[in-house]
Amino acid sequence: MTALVEIRSVSKHFGGIQAVDRVSCNLNEGEVVGLLGHNGAGKSTLIKMVAGVFPADEGEIVVRGQKREFESPSDARAAGIETIHQTLALAENLDAPSNVFLGRELLTPWHTLDSDRMEHEALQVISRLNPNFRDMRKPVRAMSGGQRQTVAIARALYFNAKILIMDEPCAALGPGEARMVQDTIRRLKSEGIGIFLISHDMQDVFEVCDRVTVMKNGAVVDTVNVADVTEEDVLAMIILGEKRQRGA
């Protein structure tokens, strides 16, 4: 089986700083891979290259067996990769449907925006995630953290992504809303979608991830199956930046 995404020895530096140093990892269908590490470990930089925000300096990104070079975020989207950025990347002044369809608006036969259809479709996908969220016309600015997160997830899901990148999806959420996100991740996983999950919350990671890739100073420390390790093992890898001693 070919992997959904294969990252092969990818590097990126900004000026003199090596943000990502020859990182390799992969993601299979129906799998959740956690990316862990301290702030500045290079997780966000790595996924931004996969999301098409900026190109890699070296190495290659292979999507379903095909080598890809993304010039822009829309290239990555066209390849079936959707990203939920840590900042959520929502236009605060616009309502939920406008944000869900931003850059991929539905048009009428006269090439004008089909606002009513977009509202209808957005309501469908959003209410699947969060049944209590029905007010489609209020701007993102007026929404709660959970509602914003729902809009960002809905945007990623509507277009039938095969690969999903979630950067700290639960950071700004209360416990109930975080559970909603976890349930969503499990459901997507069962539908065969591959997910890269960046998170600081170790419980979160052990709850939903199959494997974790730990990074430090831009390089991969190790990739392990969650079933084989304890939270302490992973924490030690993050802090010390050393591989776990096998059989220890």
Added chain:
Amino acid sequence: MRSWLEKAGFDARFTSLVLALALIWAGLAWQTGGIFLSPRNLYNLSIQTCVTAIMACGMVYLIVARQIDLSVGSQIAFTGMVIAFVQVTWLGPETPYAWLVSIAAGVGAGAVLGVFQGWWVAYRGLPAFLVTLAGYLMFRGAAFLVADGQTLAPLSTTYQRIGGGVQGSIGTTWSWILCAIACAWVIVQAIHARRSRARYNAAMAPLWADAFKALVTCAALVAFVAVMCAYPDPTSASDGGAPEGKGIGIPVLILVLVAVKLTIVARRTKFGRHVFAYGGNPEAAFLSGLPVKRVVLALFAMMGALSAIAAVITTSRLNSGTHSIGQMAELYVIAATVIGGTSFSGGVGTIPGAIVGALLIQSLDNGMVLMDVSSAQRQIYIGLILIAAVWLDVLYSRRLAK
């Protein structure tokens, strides 16, 4: 009160703007002994407003996208000189269609100025404030060079009608026909919007609110046309008969076309959606794969073209092209835009708001002239009003952020 209004679909900001305008009109009418509200003055006011309002429509887009254009006054001067040069020096004013060619040349020149500024802002990352400040200086200089500082006159007689002066209006019959069409359109739009929302079971404002809005809009249209038709056209009485009413001025029709077109673009097209998204959150716009550089470039080009249209009206009214027109226009335009509810924090603004803003600021200007306020004092008042408008915007944004 406020939430009740909003539930009924009334925009609090626009409503308060219209109320402020009504107050100012009442005050000016009282101070000028009614002259301000005479049909003749209101006709002139409608023409004066057009130049500012047309440019304010473009400025709404720019400020919504967190840009600014300080060079619009100089753009009027340069494009106005290009128009006059094509008509007077190059083709000769009475050559058939010379006036049309000159307008095309002017609009083209305006777009080129805009592309020049937009390229530096979008593709070279310079702040719009600085680029357009440079443009302010450069385009004024360029306007001087077109005819070496000379005034070019006279312009084509057909062209002169565009400014709303002699034969510059469409008469009473056509005014009422257009009024009827506009009212019908308002009503059809309201019904269509309700039907479309009902089809998808979307949330809807109460029926009475929509009906009331349509009614007020139609009443305003009828009142406007009635006043324009009540102004007797001085030229129509020359052959002895009773003078006919002037009707709607041609500049007003140009403004309406521009405003309708740009409102549709803002609300109903991808481009408009992208402008607002970029203004609301530039980073999100980029991450969503929007062609942000192209959008910003197009905005400046559009502003240049709109300045040229404003220049057409200005030169036509003056029946000449001089390099000194459009001075302080940038102030009036930016003031009108901000008064109309466009926010400097980006992502918020409407075309109708900007037009009412332009009407408000021109009303004050016009009224103060009638009251014999000196031009030096008028400048001070206009400046103060600009500060007041920005201050209100800051207060309003702060309340929204809470």
